Amino acid sequence: MKVAIGFDTSCYTTSVAAVDSEGNVVTSQRLLLPVVSGQRGLRQSEAVFAHVRQLPQLTKAASGFLGGSTICAVAAATAPRDEEGSYMPVFRVGESHGKTLANMLHIPFFGFSHQQGHIAAGQLGIGALPERFVAMHISGGTTEVLQSNGGTLTLLGGTKDLHAGQLIDRVGVAMGLAFPAGPALEELAMQGITTVRALLPASLSRNDLDCHLSGAETQCQQWIARGEPGNSQIAAEVFDMLARTIARMLAAGCSKAGVSHALVVGGVASSHLLRELIRNRLAKNGAPVTVHFGQAQYSADNAAGIAWLGMKRYLQQR
Numbered sequence: 001m002k003v004a005i006g007f008d009t010s011c012y013t014t015s016v017a018a019v020d021s022e023g024n025v026v027t028s029q030r031l032l033l034p035v036v037s038g039q040r041g042l043r044q045s046e047a048v049f050a051h052v053r054q055l056p057q058l059t060k061a062a063s064g065f066l067g068g069s070t071i072c073a074v075a076a077a078t079a080p081r082d083e084e085g086s087y088m089p090v091f092r093v094g095e096s097h098g099k100t101l102a103n104m105l106h107i108p109f110f111g112f113s114h115q116q117g118h119i120a121a122g123q124l125g126i127g128a129l130p131e132r133f134v135a136m137h138i139s140g141g142t143t144e145v146l147q148s149n150g151g152t153l154t155l156l157g158g159t160k161d162l163h164a165g166q167l168i169d170r171v172g173v174a175m176g177l178a179f180p181a182g183p184a185l186e187e188l189a190m191q192g193i194t195t196v197r198a199l200l201p202a203s204l205s206r207n208d209l210d211c212h213l214s215g216a217e218t219q220c221q222q223w224i225a226r227g228e229p230g231n232s233q234i235a236a237e238v239f240d241m242l243a244r245t246i247a248r249m250l251a252a253g254c255s256k257a258g259v260s261h262a263l264v265v266g267g268v269a270s271s272h273l274l275r276e277l278i279r280n281r282l283a284k285n286g287a288p289v290t291v292h293f294g295q296a297q298y299s300a301d302n303a304a305g306i307a308w309l310g311m312k313r314y315l316q317q318r
Contacts, residue, residue, distance in 0.1 A: 001026075003069045004314060005062075005101065006307025007055075007076040007094035008117055011047055011141055012180060012267065013301035014054040016062045018069070019308045021315060025124060027065035028297070028304045029058040035179045040169055041140075044089045051093040059097075074102040075310025077303075078111035080141065082153050086113065094303075110313045112306055119148060121305025122265035122294030129292065130261055134253040136246065139266035139301075140165030140180065145209060145253040148263075156253045157209025164242055164268045167213045171220045171238055175231050186271050189239045192232035193273065199229075200241035208252035211245050242268075243277030250278075251287035263292045270299035 003018040003026055015030035033042055033050045042050065076098035079086040095111060102109035112120075119135045134156070135146045143165075144158035162170075165182070172181020175188075200219060203212040216238065223234050250262045268274065275293050282289055298304050 001069045002072040003066065004073040004075060004307050004311035005071055005098070006117070006303035006305070006310055007074075007098045008114060008301060008303040008306050009051040009055070009090050009094035010077070010114055010301045011041065011088065011090055014051045014058060015301060015303040016055070016058040017303035017307040018062060018066060019304060019311050020069075021311060023124065023308055023311070025304045025307075026069065027062045028302055029061045030302055031058060032180070037178060038173065040173050040179055047090045048093055051090060055093065055097055071101075071105055071107060073108050073110060073310045073314035074098045074105075075110040075112060075306050075313070077114040077117050077306050079113050081115050082113040108314060108317070110310045112309050115142065115144075115153065116151070116309060117303070117305035118265040119153070119263065119305070120309045121298040121302055122263050122292075124298050124304060124308060125295050126292055129263060130259065132257065132259050133261040133263055134250065134257050134259055135263045135265060136250055136253065137266045138164040138246065138264065138268040140169060140268075142266065143211065143213075145249050147253070147257040147259075156256055157206060157249060159211050159213055160205070161212055161214040162217060164213065164246075165266075167217050167242070168238065168268065170217055171224070171234065174221055174224045175234075180267070182268065182271060185235045186239070186273050188232045188235035189273055192230070192234075192236035193239070195233060196236050196240045198240060198244070199237045202241055202244040202248060204245065204248055208248045209256065211249060213245075216241055239271070239274055239277060243274055243281050247278050247281035247285060247287065250282065250289050250291060251285065254287075254289050260288055261290050261292065263294070265294055265299060267300040269293060270296045272296070
């Protein structure tokens, strides 16, 4: 069996994966970067060092699943986005490890953007999407609506200040939750979701293609400081506001691109609560959008999508 190896070294996670020629994920290994309690992330230099420490552990774990497989290609996320000038030092770790492995094995190396990897990972195991669709990438470092046309991405809109994941993490850390705060804040939100009052307005502009989330953070910080409403109510209001915002952006993106299918990816999209709220809001708004979500384990940062892109590029060039 031939496999492609993928590396992704993001601001949040070290990850290694292998995918076969049919698109089956042979192994997907990932470790969150260690963040000191009370902090909201790592400096790039700290994250680079953490990736260097964690990659040997992950490659060793991944090798245990390869058996007699032949590695035919190596791929890595080399930049945050698929645009000129997009750069973060953390991605150089996965890129250098990937190129080293490819050189030693005399096989091709392919570089892709972290965002391309997320969109590819979101399609694993959910069936084929149309050639053209809208993708929304929501994470701690990105909140963007894009048009995907045969894998080529065109930016349609996005946040003008905070990213969705930043809002969640800042509110969660202010409550005393560990970083990244998404899963713990979702648990709190589940406790207060039945009493949501839409206290946080959805702030959008440019015909709903752009959003503004910093005002919501300011309001939440004020609530937390004075101790009311309770944390579960605040968490629920955050998820409800994000769902209303995302639903409107998806509808606007599909209208702009002239398509009806949308794929939502990224770490924030792994929330089962948020997925349900987005679906409900789209239905309530009567938006002509068929929304798709990837498998939860491939929504957060991972290298499976990168590995799959590497395998597809290898097969195309044979």
